[in-house]
Amino acid sequence: MNIRRKVMGLQLLIFILVLVPLTLLVDHQVRDLYVDHLIDELNEESEKLRQLPVDDQQHHLQSIIADLAEVSVRDYLLLDQRGKVVISTLPAEITEELLDRDVVQRVLQGVTGTSTHPPSGMEDLFYFNAGPIKGTEGEVHGALLLFASMEPVNKALTEFRLMMGLLGTGALMLAAWLLYAMAGQMVAPLLKMKDVTGHLANRNYRVRVEVGGEDEVGQLSKSINELATRLQHHEERQQDFLADVTHELRTPLSYLQGYSQVLEENWVQDEEERKRYLALIVRETRRLKRLVSELTELSEIDADGLKVERVKTDFAEIVRLTEAKLLPAAEEKGIRLRVERRTAGSLLVIGDPDRLEQVLFNLLTNAISHTAEGEQIVLRYRVEKKELHVQVQDTGAGIPASDLPHIFDRFYRVEKSRNRERGGMGLGLAIAKGIIDRHGGQIWVESIEGSGTTFSFTLPLA
Numbered sequence: 001m002n003i004r005r006k007v008m009g010l011q012l013l014i015f016i017l018v019l020v021p022l023t024l025l026v027d028h029q030v031r032d033l034y035v036d037h038l039i040d041e042l043n044e045e046s047e048k049l050r051q052l053p054v055d056d057q058q059h060h061l062q063s064i065i066a067d068l069a070e071v072s073v074r075d076y077l078l079l080d081q082r083g084k085v086v087i088s089t090l091p092a093e094i095t096e097e098l099l100d101r102d103v104v105q106r107v108l109q110g111v112t113g114t115s116t117h118p119p120s121g122m123e124d125l126f127y128f129n130a131g132p133i134k135g136t137e138g139e140v141h142g143a144l145l146l147f148a149s150m151e152p153v154n155k156a157l158t159e160f161r162l163m164m165g166l167l168g169t170g171a172l173m174l175a176a177w178l179l180y181a182m183a184g185q186m187v188a189p190l191l192k193m194k195d196v197t198g199h200l201a202n203r204n205y206r207v208r209v210e211v212g213g214e215d216e217v218g219q220l221s222k223s224i225n226e227l228a229t230r231l232q233h234h235e236e237r238q239q240d241f242l243a244d245v246t247h248e249l250r251t252p253l254s255y256l257q258g259y260s261q262v263l264e265e266n267w268v269q270d271e272e273e274r275k276r277y278l279a280l281i282v283r284e285t286r287r288l289k290r291l292v293s294e295l296t297e298l299s300e301i302d303a304d305g306l307k308v309e310r311v312k313t314d315f316a317e318i319v320r321l322t323e324a325k326l327l328p329a330a331e332e333k334g335i336r337l338r339v340e341r342r343t344a345g346s347l348l349v350i351g352d353p354d355r356l357e358q359v360l361f362n363l364l365t366n367a368i369s370h371t372a373e374g375e376q377i378v379l380r381y382r383v384e385k386k387e388l389h390v391q392v393q394d395t396g397a398g399i400p401a402s403d404l405p406h407i408f409d410r411f412y413r414v415e416k417s418r419n420r421e422r423g424g425m426g427l428g429l430a431i432a433k434g435i436i437d438r439h440g441g442q443i444w445v446e447s448i449e450g451s452g453t454t455f456s457f458t459l460p461l462a
């Protein structure tokens with residue numbers, strides 16, 4: 001069942017639940033009110049008539065009633081003290097039937113009575129008032145009965161019911177129409193969203209939902225659009241990544257092809273030069289190997305499959321190992337590598353020692369390759385607010401401000417051609433960031449072109 005139909009059904013139910021009892025209640029109230037009023041009028045009239053001065057024969061009253069009957073909607077029955085009919089405006093058989101009633105018998109004994117029980121065949125006559133006519137001494141001279149017709153009430157009630165019916169149907173139809181339109185308006189964006197998500201499922205990420213308003217539906221369309229943007233971005237990045245990978249593979253491969261061809265065709269006579277070509281082949285092969293292993297690592301980080309061990313590790317030990325590995329390279333370049341531990345005590349972090357060592361290794365090799373002879377690199381670490389803070393600071397070439405926001409992107413290199421000579425493929429920082437992210441830390445960079453770079457990261461302490 002669609003939403004529209006549900007809304008309409010609900011509306012109908014509410015209408016029935018509210019309108020029907022309401023109509024019945026009003027109907028009942030109107031009737032009661034009218035009847036009360038009628039009873040009062042009847043009582044009053046009867047009282048007045050019975051107080052008129054009478055003689056034995058009631059001639060006076062008789063002629064008044066005869067006159068009254070001409071103009072009144074009521075019926076009158078006047079009896080003498082023995083219960084004989086003096087004047088009756090009712091049909092004879094009904095008068096007969098009435099005379100048998102207790103209330104008529106009692107009224108002749110001086111008791112006032114009323115009845116709502118209509119005589120048979122005159123269902124419209126619903127009420128009568130029976131009152132004794134008394135003389136000055138209290139003796140009963142006769143009885144006067146007044147009958148009110150229910151017909152005007154019934155007519156009014158029929159009209160009222162008809163009107164309520166018409167009004168109710170009108171209101172129902174108007175509300176139905178409004179609801180139908182409103183439900184349509186509410187459903188339309190949902191249908192559009194269904195459309196858009198269908199496109200997204202088919203990998204068409206350019207579609208967007210028109211966002212209308214700040215309500216729940218509007219928020220949902222916003223979320224869907226965000227999702228679409230992210231998917232689109234993701235797809236684009238994937239395509240870029242694939243293009244980068246292909247490019248990075250192609251370059252060393254064509255070098256390899258070229259160099260080996262030279263050797264194969266014996267164009268080089270000189271042994272020295274032959275060795276130079278072989279060295280180039282080895283270099284490119286190494287590059288390829290590194291590229292493949294870095295890519296493997298990246299894909300593991302991506303697939304959440306990065307095997308990050310979670311063990312308590314002494315960070316100072318990781319620093320010592322990395323320092324030992326990189327000191328020769330730094331010395332060879334004439335760079336001073338200094339380690340500053342700023343906090344005493346335990347520096348236990350929970351994480352994967354190999355991966356963390358790799359982060360330090362990537363940052364330090366970058367620093368070494370971008371720092372000139374005679375300069376220095378400082379690796380500083382300390383505990384601050386229950387976190388480990390690590391800084392790798394160099395006084396090297398620095399990074400242009402326009403490159404800084406992209407520095408952690410995959411395959412992002414400042415001055416691609418220059419860096420290729422140094423062997424970088426732009427994956428080192430992306431991997432470092434991936435590892436730090438997975439450890440629940442943060443990594444960032446500050447750099448001033450020409451005067452140096454500082455990479456910082458934090459790690460939660462164990």
Ligand SMILES: Nc1ncnc2c1ncn2[C@@H]1O[C@H](COP(=O)(O)OP(=O)(O)O)[C@@H](O)[C@H]1O
Pocket residue numbers: 362366367370394396397398399407412413414415419423424425426427428429430453
């Ligand atoms: N300490 C540094 N000083 C100057 N430039 C740096 C430094 N570290 C990284 N970079 C720049 O950031 C780029 C990305 O670094 P990275 O992801 O390690 O890739 P790679 O080292 O493979 O080129 C490098 O190409 C380099 O231009």
Ligand SMILES: [Mg+2]
Pocket residue numbers: 362365366424426428429
């Ligand atoms: Mg690097």
